Amino acid sequence: MKNKEIRNLSLSEVQYRNSDNQNFVGVISGYAVVFNKASQNLGGFIEYIEPTAFDGVDMSDVVALYDHDFANVLGRTSADTLKLTIDERGLYFELNIPDTTVGRDVYTNIRAGNLQGMSFGFTVVSDSWQNGSDGVAIRQVDSIGQLFEVSVVTMPAYQDTNVEAIRSLRMVADKQKMLLLLDVYEKENAE
Structure with missing residues (x-):
């Protein structure tokens, strides 16, 4: 792993939702990698990821972490708690946040806007360099x-990535039922 590289990305479009599963506090989704978008200056160079860069990459056992810390696991593709798909924009993820201390903290901080970045750890097979103007x-x-791995981080290197916490339809329906029951209760007690 001596050639492992890490890149941080912005979480500019946060999506989150509460989970219907008791083992999870919520779901976050967004783009961990975006194609053909400039990174921040990474210490003397700016980086772009080609749309074909992930061709043939095995993503059957990728972990989702908080701040690249393998002690702070949030999900895993082999456990089906992390889903990764490639589309024309980049590497899209959907992550079931576990009902753990770190999971609750990460989820709360994403919703509050305190965590605004994604990152990924990878190795490079081929790249090309040129001098910028x-x-x-x-x-x-x-x-x-x-x-x-893909990680939720504080300071991103790519500003065009995003993560969102998505509110579940079940939660909305439950809230509507509760309001309806409250309305019926108030009408019955007003008489």
Whole structure:
């Protein structure tokens, strides 16, 4: 893993929802990687990820973490608590946040807007470099070898990624039922 790289991404479009499953506090989703979008300056270079960079990458056992810490596991593709799909925009994820201390803290901080970034840990098979017009090198990642993890982080390197907590339809329906029952109760007690 000596060639493992980590990139942080912005969570500009947060989606979250409460979960119908008692083992989870909620679900977050968004883009952990975006294609053809510039990273922040990563210490002398700016990076772009090609849309074909994930071709052939095995994503059957990728973990979702908080701040790249393997002690703070939030989900895993092999456990079906993390789903990863590639589309024209990038690497989309949906994560069932576990009902754990770190899970509740991460979920609450995403909803509050305190956590605003995604990151990913990976190895590179092939890339290309060129000099930018401003003197900052530009790296194009053409092929990723392995994707180890995606992480919810505080400071992103890519501003175009996002995460959202999505409110469940069941929760909305339950709230509507509760309001209806409250209305009926108030009418009965007003008489």
